[in-house]
Amino acid sequence: MKIELRLIRAAAAALALCALAAPASAQYYGGDNTIRFRGGLFEPEGDSEYWDDTEARFTGEASDLEDAVIGFDYQRDLGGGGRLALLVSASGFEGQDDREDLLFEDELGFPIVHTATLTVAAFTAGLNLNLIPHGPVQPYVGAGGGYYVWELEESGDFVFSGPVFDEIFTERFVDEGATLGYYFLAGVAVPIGESWGLFAEGRWHRAEDELSDDFEGFGDLDLSGREISAGFSWTF
Numbered sequence: 033m034k035i036e037l038r039l040i041r042a043a044a045a046a047l048a049l050c051a052l053a054a055p056a057s058a059q060y061y062g063g064d065n066t067i068r069f070r071g072g073l074f075e076p077e078g079d080s081e082y083w084d085d086t087e088a089r090f091t092g093e094a095s096d097l098e099d100a101v102i103g104f105d106y107q108r109d110l111g112g113g114g115r116l117a118l119l120v121s122a123s124g125f126e127g128q129d130d131r132e133d134l135l136f137e138d139e140l141g142f143p144i145v146h147t148a149t150l151t152v153a154a155f156t157a158g159l160n161l162n163l164i165p166h167g168p169v170q171p172y173v174g175a176g177g178g179y180y181v182w183e184l185e186e187s188g189d190f191v192f193s194g195p196v197f198d199e200i201f202t203e204r205f206v207d208e209g210a211t212l213g214y215y216f217l218a219g220v221a222v223p224i225g226e227s228w229g230l231f232a233e234g235r236w237h238r239a240e241d242e243l244s245d246d247f248e249g250f251g252d253l254d255l256s257g258r259e260i261s262a263g264f265s266w267t268f
Contacts, residue, residue, distance in 0.1 A: 064267045066107040066117075068231065072261025074101040074125040076150065081251025082243060086148075090131035094254075097127030097150050101259055107160065114165035119158050119174060123259070126151045136191045138200060146188025152255055153181045154237060156215055170221040172233075178215060180239040180255055183208040184247065205246035213239025213255065221265070232262040 078087075078094020087093050103123030110116045127150050132143040158176015187204040219233025239255040247253075 064109050066105075066109075066265050066267045068105040068107060068263055068265040069103075070105070070123075070231075070233075070261040070263030071100065071102050072259060073098055074127070074152075074259045075257050076127065076254070077256040077258070078254055079256065080240060080254035082247070082253050085250065086131075089135065090133060090146075092129045092131050092148075096129040097148070099125060099127035101125040101261060103154075103261065107265075110159075115162050117160045117162065119156075119160045119176065121154070121156045121158075121178075124151075124153045125259075130188075133191055136193075136198060136200075138189075144189045144191060144200060146186050146190060149183075149185045149187075151183040151185075154213075154215075154239075155179045155181075158215065158217075160217075162221075168222070170223070172219055172221065174217045176215060178213055178237075178239070179210060180213050180237075180241075181208075181210045182241065182253070182255055184243070184253060207243055207245040207247045207253075209241045209244070211239055211241035211255070213237060227267050229265045229267070230262070231265060233260075235259040235261070 075098040076094040083094045101123055103121055105119055105121045107120075108118040110118055129148050130145055131148055132145050136144055138144055156176050156178030158174050160172050160174035162170055162172045164170050183206065185204065185206045189200055189202055192199045192201060215235050215237045217233055217235040219231055221229055221231040223229040235258070237255070237257055237259065240252050241255065243250045243253050
């Protein structure tokens with residue numbers, strides 16, 4: 033199944049969960065609903081066998097895939113004077129890096145290059161604790177679990193090293209999957225009027241999955257990373 037279909041289905045499920053959460057929680061808790069939109073940067077951590085082997089053979093490292101992340105959140109106050117809130121989130125990231133073979137060059141002495149692309153969509157749910165719920169500046173922390181959908185692609189020129197001669201070939205290798213993980217976050221919110229606000233936060237995602245298909249035997253793929261983002265919120 034193509035990752036695009038999986039992302040659409042997962043996004044639809046996340047939106048449905050948001051839609052159901054508001055009326056369901058309203059039966060038990062008082063408080064506000066908040067929709068948040070955010071954008072920032074995600075930097076993969078790359079702490080697994082696949083990344084170690086790749087860095088030993090090619091230029092670049094996992095952090096070179098750092099790129100933009102876009103996400104949205106639904107937050108529901110669970111009472112406690114505004115201190116505790118349910119947070120349901122969806123975000124998407126895609127990073128690319130051109131890698132050169134460290135061991136071989138082509139017959140003209142030029143580098144042999146391929147492009148690595150990592151796509152990750154995170155769908156998470158957790159709890160936020162607002163440390164100063166009614167202040168002009170409101171720091172908060174949170175944690176939760178999630179479902180991480182990913183795709184890894186390497187396309188371009190590679191070297192087949194044989195017993196007699198080495199051959200350069202062009203190919204596209206792809207693997208995709210989904211796994212469970214968790215995250216921690218810390219941030220600060222600044223209310224602007226009764227309905228609008230600004231916020232900035234850092235998230236630390238932890239997830240890992242085993243490679244298969246075109247990357248069979250390459251070990252685990254670490255999907256963990258650091259996300260720094262900022263955005264605006266609307267409370268209703």
